[in-house]
Amino acid sequence: MIKITQWIVVCLVLCVSVGIAFSQGLSPPSNVTAVDTPNDDGSSVTIKWDAAPEDSGISGYQILRRIAGGGLEEIGEMLPAGTTTYVDATIEKGNVYAYIVRAVTETEATVDSNETAPTTGTDEWFHTGRIPLFVAMLLFGAAIVWNIYDARSGKEIFVRRIPGLEAVDEAIGRATEMGRSILYVLGLGGVSGPATIASMTILGQVARRTADYETPLRVPCRDPIVMSVVREMVKASYLDEGRPDAYNEENIFYLTSGQFAYAAGVDGMMIREKPAAVFLQGTFYAESLILAETGNSIGAIQIAGTDSEHQLPFLITACDYTLIGEELYAASTYLSREPMLLGSLKGQDWGKVLIFASLVLGVLLELSGVNWITTLLQRVG
Numbered sequence: 001m002i003k004i005t006q007w008i009v010v011c012l013v014l015c016v017s018v019g020i021a022f023s024q025g026l027s028p029p030s031n032v033t034a035v036d037t038p039n040d041d042g043s044s045v046t047i048k049w050d051a052a053p054e055d056s057g058i059s060g061y062q063i064l065r066r067i068a069g070g071g072l073e074e075i076g077e078m079l080p081a082g083t084t085t086y087v088d089a090t091i092e093k094g095n096v097y098a099y100i101v102r103a104v105t106e107t108e109a110t111v112d113s114n115e116t117a118p119t120t121g122t123d124e125w126f127h128t129g130r131i132p133l134f135v136a137m138l139l140f141g142a143a144i145v146w147n148i149y150d151a152r153s154g155k156e157i158f159v160r161r162i163p164g165l166e167a168v169d170e171a172i173g174r175a176t177e178m179g180r181s182i183l184y185v186l187g188l189g190g191v192s193g194p195a196t197i198a199s200m201t202i203l204g205q206v207a208r209r210t211a212d213y214e215t216p217l218r219v220p221c222r223d224p225i226v227m228s229v230v231r232e233m234v235k236a237s238y239l240d241e242g243r244p245d246a247y248n249e250e251n252i253f254y255l256t257s258g259q260f261a262y263a264a265g266v267d268g269m270m271i272r273e274k275p276a277a278v279f280l281q282g283t284f285y286a287e288s289l290i291l292a293e294t295g296n297s298i299g300a301i302q303i304a305g306t307d308s309e310h311q312l313p314f315l316i317t318a319c320d321y322t323l324i325g326e327e328l329y330a331a332s333t334y335l336s337r338e339p340m341l342l343g344s345l346k347g348q349d350w351g352k353v354l355i356f357a358s359l360v361l362g363v364l365l366e367l368s369g370v371n372w373i374t375t376l377l378q379r380v381g
Contacts (some may be wrong), residue, residue, distance in 0.1 A: 004350070013301045013340035016176065019181070021150045026235050027052075027056070027062070027103075027111065028103060028111045028112060029049040029050065029052065029061065029101040029103055029113040030048065030049065030050045030113070030264060030376055031048075031049060031050045032046070032048070032049040032099070032101050032113040032114065032116055032203075033048050033049075033050075033102075033116060033117075034046070034047045034048075034097070034098070034116040034117070034119045034122065034283055035098045035119060036119060036121050036122050037087060037121070037260070038124065038128070039127045039128055040121075040124060041123055041124070042093050042121035042122045042123040042124075043089060043091065043093065043121055044087050044088060044089040044121060045087070045088045045091055045097060045099075045119055045120075045121055046086070046087050046088075046093060047085070047087075047088065047099050047101065047116070048084060048085050049061075049084055049101050049113065050084065051082060051084050051227070052081070052103065056103075057105045057106070057227055058081050058103045058104065059080075059081050059104060059105055060078045060079055060080055060081055060083075060103075060104050060274045061078070061079040061081075061083055061086075061101055061102065061103055061104065061107045062074055062078055062079070062101075062102040062104060062110075063075050063076055063079070063086050063088070063099060063100075063101060063102075064086065064099065064100040064101075064102055064112070064125060065097055065098070065100075066097065066099070066100075066115070067095055067096070067097060067100045068095065068097070068098075068118065072100065075088060075090065076088070078104065081092075084250050090143040091120075093120075093121055094120070095120060095125075096118045096119070096120050097118065097119060097120065098115050098116050098118050098119070099115070099116045100112050100113055100114075100115050100116070102332075116216050134166070139354075140350075140351045143188065143347040143350045143351060144343065144344050144347030144348065145343075146343075146345060146347070147199050147342075147343035147344070147346040147347040147350070148339065148342075148343030148347070149343070150171050150248055150343060150346075151339035151340070151342045151346070152339045152340070152342040152343070157342040157343065157346055158346075159330075159333070159345065159346075160343065162323065162327055162330070162331070162334055163321055164303050164305065164321030164322060164323045164327070164356075165323070165327075165331055165334045165335060167301070167303055167320070167321050168205075168206065168303065168335065169208070169209065170301070171276070171279075171301040171303060172206070172209045172210060172213060172215060172277060173213070173275035174213045174276050174277060174301060175215050175218075175275065175276035175277045176213040176214075177334065178276045179273060180216075180273075180275055180276035181215070181216035181217070181218050181273055181275045181276070182210060182215055182216065182217050182218065182276070182277045182278075182279070183218050183219075183220075183266075183269065183270065183273070183275040183277070183279070183295075183300075184203055184206065184217060184218070184219045184276055184278075184279040184281070185219075185220065185266055185278070185279065185280050185281070185282070186199045186200065186203070186219070186221065186226060186230070186281065186282040186285070187199065187280070187281070187282025187283040187284045187287060187306070188222055188259060188262070188282070188283055188284065189228045189282050189283030190223055190225070190226070191223060191225045191229055192228050193282075193283055194307070194326075194329070194381050195281075195282050195283045195306060195307045195308075195328060196226065196283060197357045198281075198282075198305075198328050198329045199231055199281035199282040199305070199328070200226075200229060200230060200330065200333065201331070201332035202279075202281055202305075202328075202331045202332055202335065203219070203230065203233065203234065203279075203281070204233045204234070204235075204236070204237050204332075205331075205332060205335035205336055206238045206279065206335075207233070207237035207238060208240065208241050211237060211238040211241040211243040211246055211247070212241055212243070214243075214246055216248075216251065217234070217251055217274070218251050218252075218275070219251065219252040219253075219254065220253060220254075220255040220265065220266055220269065221232070221252065221254050221255060222254075222255055222256060222258075222262045223257070225256050227252060230252050231249055231252045234247065235247050235249070236250060250357040259285065259286070259287055260290075262287070263287035263290045266291055267290065267291065267294040270295055270298055270300070271293050271294070271298065274298050274299075274300070275298075275300055276301065277300055277301045277302075277303070278295040278300045278301070278302045278303075279302075279303050279304075280292060280302065280303070280304040280305070280306075280315065280319065280330075281303075281304070281306075281323070281328065282304045282305075282306065283306065283307075283308060283343060284306050284308055284315070285308070285311065288308075288311040288314050288315055289305070289311075289314040289318060291352055292304065292314060292315055292317075292319050293318050295318070295319070296318050296319070301320050302318070302319035302320050302321070303319065303320065303321045303323075304319040304321070304322045304323065305322065305323030305324075305327065305328040305331065306317075306323075306328065307325050307326075307328055307329075307356070309325075312324060322381060330345055333345045358373065361373065362374060362377070
């Protein structure tokens with residue numbers, strides 16, 4: 001009698017669950033598709049299905065995945081009702097997958113969709129969402145090529161005044177008149193650092209002038225590789241000016257790799273030799289103020305330059321001239337007036353103006369309720 005009663009209860013529960021499911025209109029998710037995610041490296045598959053009606057009683061979805069030749073497995077967490085897309089980013093390239101979307105009600109009744117056609121992830125050769133960025137890069141490249149052509153044809157290319165670079169000749173001339181040396185400090189950066197590379201390029205132009213004036217040029221280095229590169233650059237500059245005999249390799253030397261030991265060594269040179277001009281160009285850290293204050297105390301003309309925003313206030317305060325950020329990178333162009341470099345610099349300026357104008361226009365349109373520029377930038381990003 002007890003067993004019969006238990007069976008009756010089980011049957012009633014099943015009947016009630018099925019009745020609730022049908023009364024709620026529970027139906028399997030429709031139009032379920034699984035496709036390779038576009039514009040990716042083949043590491044994901046996108047599953048899509050139609051949204052269920054609001055009164056369907058569905059409280060969430062569970063995604064089931066089958067690897068070719070294997071069984072079904074649940075992936076990810078339960079998706080909330082109203083979800084129509086799921087990206088499976090846990091696939092392995094080369095494997096074939098099929099998917100089922102399981103609808104779940106609040107009473108945990110479930111119904112499964114049909115299994116999707118097998119699919120796999122594939123690499124994309126071109127990201128179609130980046131077409132606007134590609135067009136922008138083409139325009140940017142065209143602007144640079146156009147300006148290089150203008151510069152090579154003899155057209156005057158305007159470059160705004162940079163006082164720190166205009167003072168280079170003044171500093172070298174002052175050192176020559178006083179019969180003192182010039183001290184050039186490349187900072188603490190390695191040979192691969194952008195600021196160090198820019199500094200070495202500036203040094204090459206400074207060396208050309210010191211070769212003409214026969215002014216001693218001293219370059220203490222903290223990196224042996226930087227020292228080797230600098231020696232070759234300065235030697236080439238002296239050779240180009242027809243003064244290879246004026247080049248002294250011993251003036252470019254390795255000091256030490258320690259940060260404050262290097263600063264102490266350079267400060268000692270300043271105090272003993274009292275150079276008439278000090279160039280602080282490159283990457284600097286906490287030692288920047290120590291170097292700049294020592295140079296200021298001996299009365300030297302100091303021209304500094306760095307892309308480290310944390311050290312700029314100290315250099316601006318203690319030095320006569322300071323190249324800020326991109327001015328350091330533009331210095332070689334300004335000093336050499338090489339047509340290719342001038343054209344490239346001008347083309348980059350055009351690109352910056354275009355970006356700034358786009359930002360201003362985007363802000364104005366956003367304030368007016370038009371957001372197509374914002375949407376475009378988000379899609380490109």
